[in-house]
Amino acid sequence: MKQSLLFSKTRKDAPKDEISKNAQLLIRAGFIHKEMAGVYSYLPLGLRVLNKIINIIREEMNAIDGQEITLTALQDKNNWEKTNRWDDSILDVWFKTQLKNGTELGLGSTHEEQISPLMKDYIASYRDLPRYVYQFQTKFRNEIRAKSGIMRCREFIMKDMYSFSLDQSSHDEFYKKSQKAYTNIFQRIGLGDKTYMTFSSGGTFSKFSHEFQTITDAGEDIIFIDEEKKIAVNKEVMQDDILNELGLSKDKLIEKKAVEVGNIFNLGTKYSDPFELTYIDKEGNKKPVIMGCYGIGPGRVMGTVAEILSDENGLVWPKSIAPFDIHLILLGNAEEKANEIYKDLIKNGLEVLFDDRDARAGEKFADSDLIGIPMRVIISEKTLQNNSVELKDRATGKVEMIEIPKLYERIKRENL
């Protein structure tokens, strides 16, 4: 895309009320726009990153037999009364609204109360199980404080998967698969090194649930990590007997601030009981379906990447989720050759942001650093004297000159 046509612009300052680093950087670079505290629009560059994160998650959910659907934001009060979660004193993040006739509706902050009765229409027999269903859905959470940029929003997209299994052992098997899928996701997105599967308390139906926590000072959680074993525990399970059980020793654990980028939960029959979500087994007996839920917020993940993978000059996107592969920058009087290279890069299957603007070199470089596309290709009268372009790696700062005929081979090797 030609940058002269891109409607978003970089700006020197973020809004004064924006205190989080991720939102400051993303607003300044033109990725998001703040509508109110905890409510952000995604502009073209930001939406490209968000969609790449969503697609990585989608691929990993499909790989473990997930079936994608879309539930709704508007929620039926009756379903939430069945689980005793309609009352604001019990679920304290409700946004509520009403129909013209006065019927109260909720805006979904999570979807167990919708998916459970829905699945009741399609599960009758053991032959209908297991089933794994997921969506990317806008969630609404009426947070009192929303000061962490896109890491804690009042309106945000969430991937939530729900599993429906025959019994505990087949549930456990899928739960393990989901752990691996989540590990893959954070690895692919570039947060693998800093993300710890964290044991937390499991509620009524199991000893543990698991959070995926990424180490960052911008996080609102405290976890205790074992760097060698690459696992962690949160405060709830920081007890001698549990640490023993997990093979962890207290004196090896390091306290860290972290953000919860994902979580997986054993639900047992917590929702299948009230919604009578049952099946008939091979012997003709009625049994409850065993459920689990599996969440990741793609926007929170994007915010976490912006917090961690950035430097004093701006954002630094991993290749897998960068808005573009290449930032092609034209300096001075080399427009014809730059246009040619732009078209050739696209022909080679690369996504290119082409800075064709009439602006000073310093401004272009500063903007490019701020936007954080992994590879910069600079073309100018000077580089053309050697029939070359300059390559600069955003993450390492490494610079090299390369002859134009060798550019595509080099960039292919790097990017694809």
Added chain:
Amino acid sequence: MKQSLLFSKTRKDAPKDEISKNAQLLIRAGFIHKEMAGVYSYLPLGLRVLNKIINIIREEMNAIDGQEITLTALQDKNNWEKTNRWDDSILDVWFKTQLKNGTELGLGSTHEEQISPLMKDYIASYRDLPRYVYQFQTKFRNEIRAKSGIMRCREFIMKDMYSFSLDQSSHDEFYKKSQKAYTNIFQRIGLGDKTYMTFSSGGTFSKFSHEFQTITDAGEDIIFIDEEKKIAVNKEVMQDDILNELGLSKDKLIEKKAVEVGNIFNLGTKYSDPFELTYIDKEGNKKPVIMGCYGIGPGRVMGTVAEILSDENGLVWPKSIAPFDIHLILLGNAEEKANEIYKDLIKNGLEVLFDDRDARAGEKFADSDLIGIPMRVIISEKTLQNNSVELKDRATGKVEMIEIPKLYERIKRENL
């Protein structure tokens, strides 16, 4: 995908309170699930259709230089007070909610009041124009009656584009381009023959706006079509002088029921004035930005296709938006060969729903008719005696036997 794993199932009856044909068919075939009147979830088959419609619209919006973003559902009251549209007596479809501190918020039914102040942050000079920005966004409309299935919802996805132009003549030029893009969209989706660009009244800033109306008895609108000229007018503009101007004669116009599947609107300075969305022109003068808006509801389009392109046996999807290209149906003892063909079809780039269920032939055929995938491939012991499969075209009912080695060539020709 193997049908034995698909969680949705066909059902004999739709819910009793569902009176619309589109929702009855789509619910019975397992494409959507009714949550409450005017609120539907999309199941795997339905989401596949919806996403194909969305992608066709996206391609056509990108082709006229649209830049995709995502605004938010939660709306700031202050913006809507500026245009005097906050009051329920003026905009009568509001769903409203509030923050914990009592601040009132709206749920967006349209987004002019959000995009206009947003663009003010990025438009300053004539060099920043024109800009065309669009999104696929969930809209909330508090309809008193919602009885037309997914053709009129309280919560639904809408593509809304907003254009920002230097002056009326460059706006008019883009407006014409958008008409062509809309015509392409409905053509590609399979509604071209029945969809009429319809002149309707234009409000303060122009004589006309344009609706894209598709002829169907399920529609809630009345239009008057000229079949030869392939245009129509609605009641508002059914006046002698206007018909003259459009070169239409009253006695050639035929009254039809129709559904509005899209609309395009000249907004002039209706929104740029209250939000002071201006730019500095080449001569240094401050000028207002000229706006337009361009809507299509992908879900309504899907419902319209279900109404029009269906028969007594079920849905009949056009190839461009079908949930799968091929419905492969295994009968009797031919599992090994069926699995082989399933894999080969996928290898050939085709999307295949494979009915591998242990069910009677009659049930499989009835389900296949109801689901409406364009091409059915039947494999059985009987067809295998001639090393063949049976092909059946869902729309025409045409049946032919084809030898397996010739299948891929034939299907490629048909589908790709």
